Amino acid sequence: MNLKFRNKRISGILTIVPSKEIAxxxxxxxxxxxxxxxxxxxxxxxxxxxxxxxxxxxxSDLVVKGIxxxxxxxxxxxxxxxxxxxxxxxxxxxxxxxxxxxxxxxxLKQDIFCLDINQGCTGYIVGLYQAFMMLEQxxxxxxxxxxxxxxxxKVSKKDRNSFPLVGDAASITIVERxxxxxxxxxNIKFDGKGWDALMIPAGGFKTPSSPETSVLxxxxxxNYRSKDNLVMRGDSVFxxxxxxxxxxxxxxxxxxxVDKASVDYYMFHQPNxxxxxxxxxxxxxxxxxxxxxxxxxxxxASGVTIPTAITFNLGEKMLTQEYLMCLxxxxxxxxxxxxxxxxxxxxxxxxxxx
Amino acid sequence: xxxxxxxxxxxxxxxxFTSSQDFIxxxxxxxxxxxxxxxxxxxYFSISIDGMDIKQENFKNLDAIKNLLIKNGxxx
Numbered sequence: 208m209n210l211k212f213r214n215k216r217i218s219g220i221l222t223i224v225p226s227k228e229i230a231x232x233x234x235x236x237x238x239x240x241x242x243x244x245x246x247x248x249x250x251x252x253x254x255x256x257x258x259x260x261x262x263x264x265x266x267s268d269l270v271v272k273g274i275x276x277x278x279x280x281x282x283x284x285x286x287x288x289x290x291x292x293x294x295x296x297x298x299x300x301x302x303x304x305x306x307x308x309x310x311x312x313x314x315l316k317q318d319i320f321c322l323d324i325n326q327g328c329t330g331y332i333v334g335l336y337q338a339f340m341m342l343e344q345x346x347x348x349x350x351x352x353x354x355x356x357x358x359x360x361k362v363s364k365k366d367r368n369s370f371p372l373v374g375d376a377a378s379i380t381i382v383e384r385x386x387x388x389x390x391x392x393x394n395i396k397f398d399g400k401g402w403d404a405l406m407i408p409a410g411g412f413k414t415p416s417s418p419e420t421s422v423l424x425x426x427x428x429x430n431y432r433s434k435d436n437l438v439m440r441g442d443s444v445f446x447x448x449x450x451x452x453x454x455x456x457x458x459x460x461x462x463x464x465v466d467k468a469s470v471d472y473y474m475f476h477q478p479n480x481x482x483x484x485x486x487x488x489x490x491x492x493x494x495x496x497x498x499x500x501x502x503x504x505x506x507x508a509s510g511v512t513i514p515t516a517i518t519f520n521l522g523e524k525m526l527t528q529e530y531l532m533c534l535x536x537x538x539x540x541x542x543x544x545x546x547x548x549x550x551x552x553x554x555x556x557x558x559x560x561x
Numbered sequence: 562x563x564x565x566x567x568x569x570x571x572x573x574x575x576x577x578f579t580s581s582q583d584f585i586x587x588x589x590x591x592x593x594x595x596x597x598x599x600x601x602x603x604x605y606f607s608i609s610i611d612g613m614d615i616k617q618e619n620f621k622n623l624d625a626i627k628n629l630l631i632k633n634g635x636x637x
Contacts, residue, residue, distance in 0.1 A: 481596055
């Protein structure tokens, strides 16, 4: 589905990352890699270090920390927040919505639209689209989009497919009306037939967590995980990304009548370095235009990798420069989407630690 | 073929790749080794194997790898 929006802009991006950093080498005893494999994978996949939170940190803590930071820095006024979107797959509770917990902790006004979205690696794209749609309402002029995931708590430490790559993080993106008549082009697709390619089998209403669901089982390839843990069918996800993302971007460029070469940056979700490089090669995009350094520096924090790619790679440049960016997310659902948007002259664009 | 064998031996020095017709089923390579193999082939032959071609059947034996390289314009 193609989407088009006018007169909307991103005015600031903040990323919140854990202060706790763990090196891949320090976790090698958890996996059955040979020394040679480890060194190779470090280079190829981007296994190097990742940042994860302790067990007592929740998604709402990160969002509250981020918004309070912006308020303290005079970058945001609580009373100006007309809508709060929290995109997360690690909500504090099954109910109530995490956005309302954040609302309560921050003592925000009651005349507000709070919304949770259960999305993963496409969560930044989906969240932005939701923010743009909210801004069509005359009473909504400023939306706080919060992406937050702490999926390390749901990934088995003995799962060499997933644990070396997983990271925790959150981001706060301010989305508001724009008077420059700017156009934003986008698209999004879903294929629910692939719902089980990435999932946490137990813990919901279908299969509640129990002593049985917490038992670690060998998957036959040397990965030990339980039904309470995230499971990814790596081959299926890889094939899905390689098959679906390049045509998605081609379609976006045609829809927007924009040449790929005129895009300054391709800020894509970063599942791992290898997968992203293959997408770039397929599209004929120079690797320097598609940063792939988030996994090796922070880990894959699901919907937060795109804003982290922007804050980490461009940071202060975003305060004075404007770039034409192609954003793209893809993963759980299955969901894949992209967006062509000018981003720049931001009020803030940085990373803080929790 | 010698160049392919050298790359394979570099990944798994302990294995004999000349006597297997299915490296994956026979346990000579696992899924992480395939990623290393693709990266090494890309680098050695200055190609970029299409992501859609990264499937086990294209790496299951020497002939399959040779055919994939030919598809990518490598003269074997």
